Amino acid sequence: MTLSNTVILEVDGHEYIPRDIHFHWGRNDTQGSEHSINSRKYSLEMHIVCYNSKYGSVAEAKFFKDGILVIESVEVGVKLFWKRKLCAFNLGEFLNVDALRKGSFVVYNGSFTTPPCYEDVTWVIPLKVNSIDKRKMNFFREIQGLDGRLVDNYRPIQPINTRKCLVG
Numbered sequence: 001m002t003l004s005n006t007v008i009l010e011v012d013g014h015e016y017i018p019r020d021i022h023f024h025w026g027r028n029d030t031q032g033s034e035h036s037i038n039s040r041k042y043s044l045e046m047h048i049v050c051y052n053s054k055y056g057s058v059a060e061a062k063f064f065k066d067g068i069l070v071i072e073s074v075e076v077g078v079k080l081f082w083k084r085k086l087c088a089f090n091l092g093e094f095l096n097v098d099a100l101r102k103g104s105f106v107v108y109n110g111s112f113t114t115p116p117c118y119e120d121v122t123w124v125i126p127l128k129v130n131s132i133d134k135r136k137m138n139f140f141r142e143i144q145g146l147d148g149r150l151v152d153n154y155r156p157i158q159p160i161n162t163r164k165c166l167v168g
């Protein structure tokens with residue numbers, strides 16, 4: 001999903017423009033997120049990919065240390081069943097803006113999670129986990145890919161190495 005250039009985030013004196021929102025999820029509620037919080041993985045993770053406005057695009061910005069910022073949000077599936085088939089999403093449901101406002105987040109320098117996994121991505125991880133109902137979670141799990149159901153489209157947890165995580 002591509003976003004318009006109308007929203008600008010100011011972080012550390014830089015202007016970041018959200019460009020892309022995408023999701024990673026698993027076949028069941030014990031997997032799907034690319035990050036874990038206190039060693040726990042979650043059923044779904046949303047990424048909002050933003051680029052530094054001074055570089056003009058994600059393609060340009062990805063080569064620079066201050067080029068890319070990704071805001072992520074993890075979700076845990078809960079056992080609620082809905083009868084209606086239609087599935088509408090309000091993106092506000094997926095991101096805990098309150099946690100960001102209150103400084104309840106972690107920032108670290110990592111990489112893209114898809115090949116070629118460029119380094120120099122600033123990750124912002126809200127520490128409050130949202131919930132997603134079963135119906136919406138199943139909507140993701142029923143999406144068809146080239147080889148059948150598209151599930152487990154996440155990168156395994158990577159070693160932290162010498163990275164430092166800063167708590168907001």
Ligand SMILES: [Zn+2]
Nearest residue numbers: 022024047113
């Ligand atoms: Zn991603």
